[in-house]
Amino acid sequence: MTSPSKVASTSALAALVLVTVWLFLPTTLGGSMTYVATHGTSMEPDFHAGDLALLSPADGYDVGDVVAYRSETLDTVVMHRIVSVDAAGFVTQGDNNDWLDEDRPAEEEILGRLFVRIPHGGQVIGAVSSPGVLFSLAGGMLVLLGGLHDPRGRRTAGWLRRRRAGARSARGPARHAHARTRSGFATSTRGRARQVAVGAAGIALVAAVACGVLLALPPTATETRTVDVTQRSDFSYSGTAETGTTYPTGAVETGDTVWNRLVEDLTVTAATSVSGPDLAGVTGTVRLDVLVAAQDGWSAVLSSGPVAAFEGGTASAAVAVDTDAALDLLRRHQEETGSSGGGGTLTVTPVSETTGTVHGRPFTATPPAGLVFALDDAALRPLGTEAADLSPSTATPVEIEEVGPRSLQLLGLSVPIGTARKTAGAALLLSLVALGAGAWVSRTGRGDVSDRFLVRHADRILPVTSFQPGATVIDVSDAESLHRVAERFDTVVLHHAGEEEDTFAVRDVDATYRFVVPVAGDRRRGRPPVPAAQPAESTTVVDGRLRGLWGQVA
Template sequence: MAQRLTYRLRTAVLAVVAVLGACVGVVLATGQAGIVITHGVSMNPLYHQGDLVIIARASSYTVGDIAAYNLPGRDEVALHRIIGGNDAAFVFKGDNNQSVDPITPPAADLVGRSLVHIPQGGLWLETLTSPPILGLLAFALLAGGGAATTRHRRKRRRASMSRHISTRPPARQGLGGLPPSLRIPTALAAVFGVAGVILGALAWSGPLEETASSQVKSGTRMNFSYTADVGQSAAYDGTTAKSPGPVFRKLARTVDVGYSYHGEPGTVTVTAELSTPGGWHSTLPLSGPVTIDGSDYEGSVRLDLASLDAKAQAASAVTGLPAGPVSVALTPAVRTAAGAEFRPELKLELTPLQLTLPGGPGSLAVTDSATQEHTALVPRMVGVSGLTVTAAAARVISAVFLLAALATGIIILVFARRSTPADEAAAIRRRYAALLVRVHPMPAPQGRPVIDVTTFPTLAKLAERYGLLVLHWSRSGVETFVVQDENITYRYRAGSEPAQVEPQPEPADSQA
C-alpha cells in the first residue's frame, strides 16, 4: 500500500509540474505575460543591469505602477514608473532619471505591469538560452535513446557471431514496458523534449529582428497657454487672467503667451499674423530664431494689445476697410535639423473690449497629424499551425520546455532505478517478454549438467549469446527459466531461493 501511494504521489507531482510548465509556455505565447531583461540605470536602485522582470497585462493602470511600453522604431520596451496622466496618455519617468519620458502612451499600448522581479535573473536566462546550452540540452535528451540503440546493435552483432542464428524479432518495450506510474510523466517528458527541439530550431534558424515598413504618425506637438496681470477687481477671482478665459482690455494692456514644444531638435521662430474681415492682413515677427537642443522646449512672447489694435486702425484709416475685430494667429514655426517644418497656430480674437479664444480649450494643443513612411526592425515571428510568437520568446519557451523535459527525465530515471517490483517473476515477464517461451514443466535431461545462475540478466545474456530462447514454466509458486545449450542446461528460479527447492522427478509424459 505504501509503495502504491508513493507511485501515485510521484505521478501527481510530475503531472502538476508538467501542467505548470505548459501553462507558462501558453501564457508567454499568447502575449498575456512577458519577460524583460533590464539594461541601464534608469530604475536604480530598484532594478539593476541584468535583472529579470516578469510583466503581465492588466485591465487598468494607476499612478505608481511600474509598467512597460514599446519604444517606437526599436525592438525594446521602456520599463518605468507611471507618475501621471490617465488611460488616454500616461506620463512615465525612471526612478533614477531627472526628466519624464518624452513618450506618453495610452493604456491600450502598454505591454504590461511589473509582476515578479528576479535580481540578475536576466544574466542567467541569457546564458541558458545561448546556442551552446540549448545544444547541450538537446544532446542530453537524445543521448539516452542513442545509447539504447547502440546497445541493441551491439547485442545483434554478438548474436550474429554465435553458433546459432536467432530469427526472433527484437524486443519492443515502448511505454508498455514501464511501470504504470511512470508512463504519463515519460510521455509528457517526450512531448516537452520534441516541442523544445522544434521550437528551438525555428527560433535559432534566423535573426531576432527583421525589417518592416509602416506608416507612422508624427509625435510632434505644441501646447499653448496665456496669462495677463489684471490686478484686483470684481471681474476675476485673483489678480491673473488665464487661458482659456477672456482678457478684458480695460484691466490689462499686455498678454504673455507661452508655448511648450515636444519633437525633434531644431530652431523656432515666433510670428503673429493680424487680419480683419475686410481682407487686410499683416505679419509681425515676435522672437527667434531660437535653437532647440533637445526634444522639449518652452518659450513665451508678450503681446501688446494696444499696439496690435493701433496697427489695425492705421490700416483701416488708409484703406477704408473696417478695423475690427482683429484676428491674431500666433505661430511658433519649428524647423527641424532634417528640414521638416511644424507650424502650429494659436488663434485669438481682439476686440475693443477683450481678447478671447474663439476655438475654445481644445485649440490650446496642436499635434502634427502627418504620417510618414517608417522603416524599422521588428521582432521576427515564428510558429506552427497558426500559433506564432516572437523569435526571442520562442527561444525562452524552447529552453523552458527542454529544461522541463530534462528535469522530468532525470526524476523518472531516479525513481525507475529505485523502484524494484515486489514480484520478480512478473518483472522478468514484463521486461523480457520477447525472449520468453512458456512451456509445461520439463524434467532435467539425464546426463546433462544443470548450472543455476544467480541473476536472470545473466541467463538472458547467455540466451542472446547462443541465439536461443528462454524456456519458462511455473510450479508450486516457483518460476523456472532455463536455456538449453547443446551440452549444458542453464537455469534460474524466481519465487524462492534455489536451495529451498529440491529437484523432483518429473512425469515422463511432460512435453514442451
C-alpha cells in the first residue's frame, strides 16, 4: 500500500471513530445521547430494574414512542411511553402502570426517544463506577500498559544495568551475575511470575464466563409458594333438661350425652373464622345443616339454620336440633327399604361460601367438617369430645407468585445474584491485575530463546559458572527437547551464561545433551564477565543444589 493510500485509510478510520464517539457521546459531555438506568417496575415486561436505555433526540414524537423527560413532580428523569396528546402536552404512562403520569412534557422538554436497550447495563455501570472498582481498574490498566509497553524490558533493563554497574563498582564483581536477568528480577522469580500469570489467566477466563452468565440472568425471579387459608368452626351445644340425677343443673352442656326423654330445645352453635397471612376482603355467609344418615349409607338433610354473614373474618351460626324428628326420618327410611332397625348418625355441618384475598391472590375457603352424633332411640351421643372433634378446621392452599431478587444455590447456600455478580466481577478484576503483573515480571528481560527457556522452566534450571562435558556430546535441536531429556532422566538442566553464548546441558552417565544459544552482539556488550573456573571438591553446593555429580563445576 502506498503512502497516500495509508493516509487515506487512516483518515477514514479516524473519521469513523470520531463519528461513532459523537453519536454515543452523552449529553453531559456535549453529545446528544441520553443514558437512563431504569428503576422500579413501571416499564415491565420490556424493561427491568437495572437495565440501561439509550435515547436520542428526534424531529418529532408520536403516540407509542418510549421517551424520557425530567419530571417536575418527581424531580427525576422519567422514561415512559406516549399514550396520547392533549392541549397541555404529551400524555405518558408506564407500560406496567394503570394510571397516567401527572406531568405533561412539551416536545422541547423531551430528552429523546428510545434508541436501544441494554439489559443489566445500568447495573454494570453502577458497579464499575464505584470508587473501589475504579481504583482497581486504574491499577490494573497501569500494570497492563506497563506489561505491553517495552515488552523486552530494554529501557528498564538499561536503567537497572546502569544502577547495578555502579553498585558493583563499589562492592566488587558479582560471582553469579548470570543468575539474575538484565531486568533485575531473578530467573526463579520470573518463573514463578509466569506460573502466576498462567493461573490468573485461567481464573480470569472462568470469572469472565461467570460474569457473562450472571449478567445475562434477570435480576429478579418469580417464585411460587403455597400458603394456607384456614377455616375453623368451634362447635358448642346446649339445651334445657329435666333437673335430676342425670342433669343436676337442668341444662345440657357441650360434651354431655343428650338423653332424648330428658332434653328439650337442643341448639348447636358454630363460631366460624377464617385466618391466613396478609388476609383481606373476607366476605361470605355460613349456615348449619342437620344431616341424618343410616348405617346403609343413606342420608338426608333434616333442617337448616339461618344464614350468618362474615364480619371481620368471623361468623356465628346456630341451628335447632329436633331429635324426635331425626328418629322419625330414620325409621321411615328403614320401613321403606325393609332394612333392619338400628341407629344412625346426626351431623351438624357448616355450609359456607367464603371468599377473600391472601397476598393479593383470591381464594374460596373450604368449609370444615361437621359435629357428628350417634343417633338411637335413647340418646344423641357426640362421637368425639376432643378439641379436634369440637373444633374441626380445613386448609385451603393458595399459590402465591412473588417477584423478588434472584438467588443462586451454591454449595447448599442461597447467594443473591447481586452478591454473585460482585464476587465474579471482583475475581475477574483481581485475576486481570495478577495476570498483568505476572506477565510484566515474567516478560521483562532479554526476550530471546534462552531467556524464555529460563523463565518457562526455572524450577529445573541450575546456573553454573562452568562445567566439563562428558566423553559424548549430543546437540539437540531445540531447548524444549533438552527439557524433555531432563524430565526423562529426572535431573536438572545446567545453564552456563557465557560471553558469546548460553549453554544448556543435561548430563547422563556417558553422554552430555547440549543446546547452545548464541548471544546477539548488541546484548553481548552488556553481559558481565564470566568468573574464572575454580577447582571444586567432589561435591559443591551452587544455589542450594548438589553439583559435584556433573564433573568439574565452580
